[in-house]
Amino acid sequence: MTKTAVEPVEPLRELLKEARPRGPVTLHNVARLANVSAVTVSRALNEPGRVNKKTVQRVLEAVAQTGYVPNLLAGGLRSARSKLVAAIVPSISGGVFAETIQHLTGALARKGYQLLLGQSGFVEGGEDALLDAIIGRRPHGIVLTGIMHSAEGRRRLIASGIPIVETWDLTPTPVDMLVGFSHERLGDEVCRFLVRKGYRRIALISGDDMRARRRHEGFCRAAISENIAMPEVELVASPTNHQKGRLALARVLSRCPDIEAVFCGADALAMGVLTEAQVRGISVPSQLAVVGHGDLNFAATLHPSLTTVHIDYERMANEAAQFIFDRAEGRAIKNRVLDIGFSIVERESA
Amino acid sequence: MTKTAVEPVEPLRELLKEARPRGPVTLHNVARLANVSAVTVSRALNEPGRVNKKTVQRVLEAVAQTGYVPNLLAGGLRSARSKLVAAIVPSISGGVFAETIQHLTGALARKGYQLLLGQSGFVEGGEDALLDAIIGRRPHGIVLTGIMHSAEGRRRLIASGIPIVETWDLTPTPVDMLVGFSHERLGDEVCRFLVRKGYRRIALISGDDMRARRRHEGFCRAAISENIAMPEVELVASPTNHQKGRLALARVLSRCPDIEAVFCGADALAMGVLTEAQVRGISVPSQLAVVGHGDLNFAATLHPSLTTVHIDYERMANEAAQFIFDRAEGRAIKNRVLDIGFSIVERESA
DNA sequence: ATGAAAGCGCTAACAG
DNA sequence: CTGTTAGCGCTTTCAT
Numbered sequence: 001m002t003k004t005a006v007e008p009v010e011p012l013r014e015l016l017k018e019a020r021p022r023g024p025v026t027l028h029n030v031a032r033l034a035n036v037s038a039v040t041v042s043r044a045l046n047e048p049g050r051v052n053k054k055t056v057q058r059v060l061e062a063v064a065q066t067g068y069v070p071n072l073l074a075g076g077l078r079s080a081r082s083k084l085v086a087a088i089v090p091s092i093s094g095g096v097f098a099e100t101i102q103h104l105t106g107a108l109a110r111k112g113y114q115l116l117l118g119q120s121g122f123v124e125g126g127e128d129a130l131l132d133a134i135i136g137r138r139p140h141g142i143v144l145t146g147i148m149h150s151a152e153g154r155r156r157l158i159a160s161g162i163p164i165v166e167t168w169d170l171t172p173t174p175v176d177m178l179v180g181f182s183h184e185r186l187g188d189e190v191c192r193f194l195v196r197k198g199y200r201r202i203a204l205i206s207g208d209d210m211r212a213r214r215r216h217e218g219f220c221r222a223a224i225s226e227n228i229a230m231p232e233v234e235l236v237a238s239p240t241n242h243q244k245g246r247l248a249l250a251r252v253l254s255r256c257p258d259i260e261a262v263f264c265g266a267d268a269l270a271m272g273v274l275t276e277a278q279v280r281g282i283s284v285p286s287q288l289a290v291v292g293h294g295d296l297n298f299a300a301t302l303h304p305s306l307t308t309v310h311i312d313y314e315r316m317a318n319e320a321a322q323f324i325f326d327r328a329e330g331r332a333i334k335n336r337v338l339d340i341g342f343s344i345v346e347r348e349s350a
Numbered sequence: 351m352t353k354t355a356v357e358p359v360e361p362l363r364e365l366l367k368e369a370r371p372r373g374p375v376t377l378h379n380v381a382r383l384a385n386v387s388a389v390t391v392s393r394a395l396n397e398p399g400r401v402n403k404k405t406v407q408r409v410l411e412a413v414a415q416t417g418y419v420p421n422l423l424a425g426g427l428r429s430a431r432s433k434l435v436a437a438i439v440p441s442i443s444g445g446v447f448a449e450t451i452q453h454l455t456g457a458l459a460r461k462g463y464q465l466l467l468g469q470s471g472f473v474e475g476g477e478d479a480l481l482d483a484i485i486g487r488r489p490h491g492i493v494l495t496g497i498m499h500s501a502e503g504r505r506r507l508i509a510s511g512i513p514i515v516e517t518w519d520l521t522p523t524p525v526d527m528l529v530g531f532s533h534e535r536l537g538d539e540v541c542r543f544l545v546r547k548g549y550r551r552i553a554l555i556s557g558d559d560m561r562a563r564r565r566h567e568g569f570c571r572a573a574i575s576e577n578i579a580m581p582e583v584e585l586v587a588s589p590t591n592h593q594k595g596r597l598a599l600a601r602v603l604s605r606c607p608d609i610e611a612v613f614c615g616a617d618a619l620a621m622g623v624l625t626e627a628q629v630r631g632i633s634v635p636s637q638l639a640v641v642g643h644g645d646l647n648f649a650a651t652l653h654p655s656l657t658t659v660h661i662d663y664e665r666m667a668n669e670a671a672q673f674i675f676d677r678a679e680g681r682a683i684k685n686r687v688l689d690i691g692f693s694i695v696e697r698e699s700a
Numbered sequence: 701a702t703g704a705a706a707g708c709g710c711t712a713a714c715a716g
Numbered sequence: 717c718t719g720t721t722a723g724c725g726c727t728t729t730c731a732t
Contacts, residue, residue, distance in 0.1 A: 024511070024709095026708095026709060026710085027709065027710065027711095028709085036718075036719090037718070037719050037720080038709090038710080038711090038719095039710095039711075039712095039718075039719065039720085040717085040718060040719075042710070042711060043711090043717095043718085046711085050717075051717070051718085052717060052718085055717080055718085067506065067509050069482050069485045069486050069506075069510065070482075070486050070709090070710080071427070071486060071488060071708090071709055071710070072483075072486040072487045072488075072710095073423050073426045073427040073432060073487065073488055073708090073709080073710090074427050074708070074709035074710040074711090074724090075709075075710050075711070076423045076710090076724095077421070077423045077424050077427055077708095077709085077710075077711095077724050077725065077726085078709080078710045078711045078712075078723080078724050079710080079711055079712080079724085080724075082423060084466075091452060092442065092448050092451050092452045092455070093448045093449050093451075093452040094448075098442050098443045098444075098448045099443050101442050101443075101467070102441060102442045102443040102469065105442070105467060105468070105469050106469065106471075109468075109469070109480075112483070114466055114467075114468065114483055114484070114487070115466070115467045115468075116464055116465070116466055116467075117451070117455060117464075117465045117466075117467045118455070118459075118464065118465075119452065119455050119456065119459070121456075130459075132419050132420075133422075133462070133464055134464075135419045136419050136420050136421060136422040137422045137423065137464070138421060138422075138423055156417065156419075159417050160419065161374070241647045241648065242647060242648035242651050242652070243647065243648070243650070243651040246651055268648070271648065272648075272651065275651065275652060275653050278653055279653050297591045297592060297593065298591065298592035298593070298618070298621065298622075300593070301592050301593040301596055301622065301625065302592070302625060303625050303628055303629050374725095376724095376725060376726085377725065377726065377727095378725085386702075386703090387702070387703050387704080388703090388725090388726080388727095389702075389703060389704085389726095389727075389728090390701085390702060390703075392726070392727060393701095393702085393727095396727085400701075401701070401702085402701060402702085405701080405702085420725090420726080421724090421725055421726070422726095423724090423725080423726090424708090424724070424725035424726040424727085425725075425726050425727070426708095426726090427708050427709065427710085427724090427725085427726075427727095428707080428708050428725080428726045428727045428728075429708085429726080429727055429728080430708075
């Protein structure tokens, strides 16, 4: 190209400079390139319906050309809508919570929200430590695994004004909203189920968390009303796994060789129990019945297949997300507590 | 208290109003209450060393009194340090990736970083769809599971200038940094291991992802050099699970009843294979050897215990985090590619 | 050791 | 349909 220098030398230079700035590309660079104002770019991107089609087109081209990616920190700051939802789980590994998180992430993504993940690690006060870091990001909602027990934590959550959904449990006094099921009732029903099947000497193997304790309470109450012996309880440290299930059954058998059935607080434990029984030549269910909790994907295809308690994780996650969406979009919430229940899935092991 | 109205009526009112404002508590409210400027509060909280001890004390009291929680969106915007790290996994449920995420979350939390989680869902282009949402939050780093293959995705990641760590794989051309292991070499070594053990008719059962394909390539190459037959390959849809392992073995056996060993691309598959073998009365390892991949917690305590490939997930997560910390703190990075290797853990099943 | 001023990049509110 | 102005809450910079 020959140097036939026509007029707009400076403007062009400036335009190019704006189009490919040193630093990160901003709304203004895009606006300059598309020959509109910054607000128009913002609107073209966020509510295209309210902007002229041709303008939107021009903006989109400028975006493509510059590689502009909106700064969500800035947008979130100004609009007080971070498009972020936080979740706190005890631990992501170990099966059950991963399932919830997976569905939650999916439900959120479908609405353009992202998930901020925190792990409280089964420690007392683990949740509290995460709270400031989470509240500080001004998420649209916080999903807790289990109910928040620390008074200080509850206070801070309430003070934050952020929609809170507690899950995996039921309580008459939720911090805000809740979607879960009754562990007490679950323990109760499993007990009656086993009694109905003819088992009377039953052991309980669980992680040492609060929800397990409540299942045990329910179980014991039912045991009394059904007139059978109190169950033999064996607690293992959370998080639970296959090995702990094996060891737990070994300990239970050494104390009570005549046990007829085991109710495990997690399918991973139940799988361990199944393995230990197999190794010892104890036939399931004829010599020992086993019931799990969680209905993880392997439960149906183990051999013998595992009788277990099914919880609809996907629904729990979706309802939790829905609670938050409803709040974010200003819809009234009729019922802040949702009991999604559970069901005992009868298979070969009991 | 009697109403002996002394002078500073207005100031006091204002002070109280500032201390408990209608809206969210800001730095300014705290500053007013502590009788310092906003900057001082910021410094007292972020670099207490550079502020007078007594002032820090006063600020801390004001913070406690107001329940102030710093707005990280605002801070991140101004300082361009979001204290956020994003991770993209195909799916959080199903075992292996959950483990990595758990350790990553832990490593990040120890340094005051939070994890933003995205799920790409095993779909082609699943990662690309998440990219803008992630880049828009201006994270300090992005951890990818597997290497980024889409050219468009690579371009955008590079353009973002954000430190990227690819994991779970090895490539001579990483987007930025990488910590992983060679799936090809892994396939190769498992093949030689099995040959050394005397197995010659071997099947491969894996998810249908790229990393599995590379393990298979390595395996086949070794098969040629070891002069054994090409393996029988059975692919299942990712994510893998117990049931798919059972079905896959059934299909393999129907095609090749004389198979001697199976190498599974995931421990969950291997567990399914073990179950199917047990149901069919095929004894492991005497009639059929099984090798897994992942060394999940149940591998060591299954019966028979599972010979599998161990990968140090915790190290992978920690090194990935370290890469990002190094960048964030401006340290030079000598080597952008880290091979953490793997090891074959020999147990009963092979 | 502390403060005043400026501005990160965006969107709400109000024009026109 | 589009633009102007202002300011979200914080931290940087420069001053004192």
